[in-house]
Amino acid sequence: MVEYLRALDLALDEQLATALLFGIRRETLGFMRGVTEAEYAAAQYLHAEADKDTLRTLADSLFTGITLDAIGQAVLNRRVRGSCLVASAGRTSERDALPQAADYLLNLEGVSTTVVFGFIDDSIHLSARTRNTHVHIGEVIEEAFDDDGSAGGHREMAGGVVPLGPFTPSEADETVEGIVSEAVYSRAFDALQEWC
Template identity: 55%
Template sequence: MSAATELRDILTEGDELTIVCHNNPDPDCLASALALGRIAADAGIDERRILYSGDISHQQNRALVNLLEIELQEFDADIVRDREPGSLLAFVDHAVPGVNNHVPDGTLVDVVIDHHPTDDIEAGFQDHRDDVGATATILTEYVRELDTELDDQLATALLFAIRRETLGFLRGATAAEYEAAGFLHGQADRDLLRKLSSPAVSSATVDAIADAIENRQVFGAVLLSNVGRTSERDALPQAADYLATLEGVGTTFVFGIVGDSIQLSGRTTDSRVNVGSVLHDAFDDAGSGGGHREMAGAEIPLGIFADYTSNDRHLVDIVEQVVTARLLAELNIDTDKGDTQENEAG
């Protein structure tokens, strides 16, 4: 039995479906949730909801939700906790309760579909493929095999998600992404794809990227930078992507204070570096971190950092010192031995 058929059989046994996105969902997560909802509708589930936590702050994420009219609800723990028999719970683009989501540890999950490197997945149905470039690729395969109706909205969402997750098929793309894109291409709305690809950028995002450029420090082929405190969480991966294009740089980490937590984003084109492992090993004792070899993120509660000072500038300085020291230690970079080629912090 194929994964798509197994999934359909599980869904036909349910009366309602709650799809939980990971915190601050990106296009891959949102499009995958939309597709799973369509598959569930075909399986006879009339009551469906998509829940999310955090913010939809990246301009492309907001555009995806608004232009494609994806219906979302803010996460409600009661919905997850007080489920009746026949009420199914699904994760897309993440896999473990309490990890990058607000679902309580130990919660029974019925469906998990994910492409991130993850251990200890427990679910009634799981399709975990860390050898593909996007979760949307897996959902496209299901839509195709199950003959789910593919309208302009769904095709555009899935195609945009695959393109965005793989940076235009340049990062982590496999033959499966190209096959999925070929299937979706004819039905996708090209005008919407253009709008999604180049939405307006807020001044706060531009300011955060400018701060990352100004504060950069280069250690050999590794670049570290911070944006200080920002309201634009998604400016961090955008800054990391931009700084990764700097000549001579193979690995980039950008961090900043967002709300009551420290957020980090990592990128690499260096085959010797796994940024997912670096962030996990450097910060797992203090927060959560991980992802792919080429792209990853981490989140650390401010916690004790905030107890040191009420001065925001001092707080940023303390966070910069600690985060930088942990990253350099994990990367085995010893600045006392001359590993620092350039220090351009402003």
């Protein structure tokens, strides 16, 4: 986005610069994960116009109570096979909780690849991360879930959405949610088995 702004010589206001800089910071885990030269250059360009107080406020407010609950469920529901971890965050209304849980669980000793999924409205949402240089997590997630929804991503991070249609569990229907969850665990581990 920053490259487009610069190439088209569009004006950059404080609000846009702040939002873009926060997005770069968030997606690179504070410039610690897979940062490219283009991202460093974009951050440098945005820094002069960004509101530093707003950036600090955003950095200090990483998640809501709903996000914390979803991360907690992912921690409790984690399953590990070798260096791979798959976890259910359960039912949540905050999509952003899933990548945060995937990032957090990637810090577990011995784990180099994570897949976290959750039920949001009438779909399963997935977020995946890897530090294993032999795994292209975008291709793994696409192979496992793209036939039933939309899934894919980059070498180190990926995501997807699988509509449940008539199989959408109600909040009170733990049996259907359990059956669907078992299918997701199975698909994810099957797709990852070569690298676990």
